[in-house]
Each structure stands twice: as C-alpha cells, then as structure tokens.
Amino acid sequence: MAHIPDGVLAAPVLAGGALVALAGLRYGLRQLDEARLPQAALLAAAFFVASLIKVPVGPSSLHLLLNGLMGLVLGWAAVPALLIALLMQAVFFGYGGLLVLGVNLVIIALPAVLCAGLVGPRLVTASRRGTWTWGAIAGAGAVALSGLLVCLALALSGPEFLPAAQVVLATYGPLMLVEAAVTGSAVVFLQRLAPELLPQVRPEGLAGAKTVCKRGPP
C-alpha cells in the first residue's frame, strides 16, 4: 500500500506532509524545463497506469511504483510529475485521497529524489552490468524507503496502526524484487538506446555516455 487513504492519518502528519511536499514541489518545478517536460509527462503516465498492475502478496496486493526509475530519469523534476500522477489516481481511481496528497507525495517522491542524488552519479561511471545493478538498487531502495515512510506516517498518527505498519513492511519485500528487476532492465535499456534521457550522464560530459554506447553493441 503506497497510497494512504483519507481519514487514516492524524492532522499534524497531514499538515507536515503537505508542507514538505509544497517545498519539494517549488524546487522541483524550477528543475522542470521544457526539454524535460515530455519525459516527465510520459513517466507520470507510466506511473499512473502502473498502479493498476497488481502483484498479489498474501492477503493484500501491491503494484509497481516506478519511483526509483522516475528519480533516476527526472531528478527533482520527478516531484511535480508524481504530484500530477497521484492527483489523477486519486480522482479517477479513488486511490489515496485529496487530503493525504501531500503525505503520499512525500512517501513516493522523497525516495525518488534520493535515488537521483545517491545512485544517479554512480550510473555515469558504471559498466553495463554495473548499470543494471545500480538501477536495481535504485528500484529496490526507493520501494523500501517508500514502505518505511508509509510505516512512519502510520506510526506517527497513532500506536493502533503499528500492526498495519508491520504488515505493510512485510509485503514490501516481494515488491522490492520485482521493482529491482524492472528498474534495472529499464535503466540498461535507456543507457543503450537513449543515454541522454538519464540526466546524470550529461553533466559529466557526453564523452562518458558515448563510450558506454560504443561498448554496448560489440
């Protein structure tokens, strides 16, 4: 469960989440230039749709989050993209809710931004196999962090949610594996066919990207 529904969380948690989300959104919007907007829209659409692909886990079910991938490709621009995607999910599917939008945005977007900052630079220097590994780490890490943030939000709202938080944490394990495979493959795919989509490659100079490309097909 990555979407916390309305009426579960306490008011201070909702307000705190909304404030953090607003700050992130302000910064993220500045990073969202015209060149990156189509990618942001495409990834937001992918995130929106991915929530319908369910992975059954025990009594509950989970869906792909793709927030690690979004972070790697979009960096801070993932925050506004995720806001729109979450808004559409709340309006069209009834997942989450409008009041908890801020908290849900923090839960999904904070791991994405951390992925961009921590894993992004490693992708530039990584070999092809390394690329997959780092992509997988980003995917699994982002999901794990999202799960922890869900637990934190539930635990801060009241001790009666602690059992729920534990169940959430337990169900995130299998999703981490799926997400790692998907994100790793997606990053390798992008690195080979469209390295310019991974923004971390650019600041280091295009030379790095080109050598990776040349090394790709033997």
Added chain:
Amino acid sequence: MKPLALVCLLIVSIPAQAHRLVVFAYAEGLQVQGSVRYAGGGGAAGVAVRIREGESDTTLMLQTDPEGRFHFRARRPVDHRILATSSTGHQARWHLSAEEFSPASVADPPAPAQRASSYFAPVPASENARDEHLELSESQHPPQAPAEYSPPASRAVDAQLEAAIEGAVARQLGPLRAELQQFRHEVRLSDVLGGLGSIFGLAGLYLWWRSRRGEPRR
C-alpha cells in the same frame, strides 16, 4: 515503448486489479448483511469491521469471513455507520440509514437464530435475548390499540404479509445493490484513458504557458 507495454499489460490485468477497499451493507428487517471487497477484486477476508449505532457510542466489532462477508442483527432501526479497516491500513465506510430498516420487517419476529448467532460475540447472549423481547413487546402495542377498527386476525395477516414481502424484496435487491456498488468502484478503461489524457493535456498546457511567457523575451 515502455508505457505502451504497460498499457497492454494493464488492459490484460484490469479485472484482477485489487487495491481499494469497498464496504457495502443492506438490511433485511433488523438483520444486516454486508460485504467487504477489494474494488474489482474478490472479497476481503479477515477485515475488521466496526459498526457504530446512531449517534451513540455503542460500537460492535466484527471480522469478515473468508468470502469477505459479515452480518449482524441491529438492535434498533437507526442510522448505522460501518467502517472497515484492512490489516494493510486500507479503509472504507458505509452509511446504513434508518429508512433502510423497513418498519414492517422490524416488528417481525427475528430471523432464524443460527444465522446471526456466531457473530454475536460482542453482545452478550442474555442481553440480546432481552432486547428481542423488548422489541416484541413494543411492537405488539400498536396493533392492539386500533384493534377495535379492524378484525385482529386480518390485521395480523396483513402485517405478516407486508413483512414477508418487504423481506423478500430486500433479499432480492440486496445482492443487486452490492453488485451495483462494486461496479461503481471498478476501474474502467475510460478512467485510465481519461487520466492519461489529463496528464498529457496538463503537460501541453504547461509547455504552452511556458512558451507564451518566454515569447516576448526572445
């Protein structure tokens, strides 16, 4: 390419989607039948259901059976607020209004005891029995008062017939209403396409706005 693959996967997996909790309940006389399901998916087993009677603080705690159903016997025909909470923190609400308890069936003797007995745990059996006697004695007063105006026998038959008809209609309509409720919460292709269209439309609008703002400077 990836979003396309995701959309294809989504179209295949729409019926299996299960993410949002939906609760529904209807009354047959004082007997309330309810179900908790995942939107578009199967019944939600072992979900905690909390029922609040009217404005009072009286609450009844139940657990859904393996098919996600629950039933209980209302003590009075008043508004009931039903809140279902799954172990993963999903929540759903349902409001069972006082009008749904049909007056004729309410006065009717209780439904077969074994149907409800296993779900009576929170209400001590003796207290429950007393309540039923109370209802019976109360309900016998009104027919006695106007007895002079109509033959008591036909009056009783009328009331019984009315109760039977109302019970039968409720039994027939209940599952239909449950199905309708479920259908309302199912994610349809139009929702998905609407969401995707909104995301791309918003991206286009933002691009247009940025280009309009940038024009005078260039």
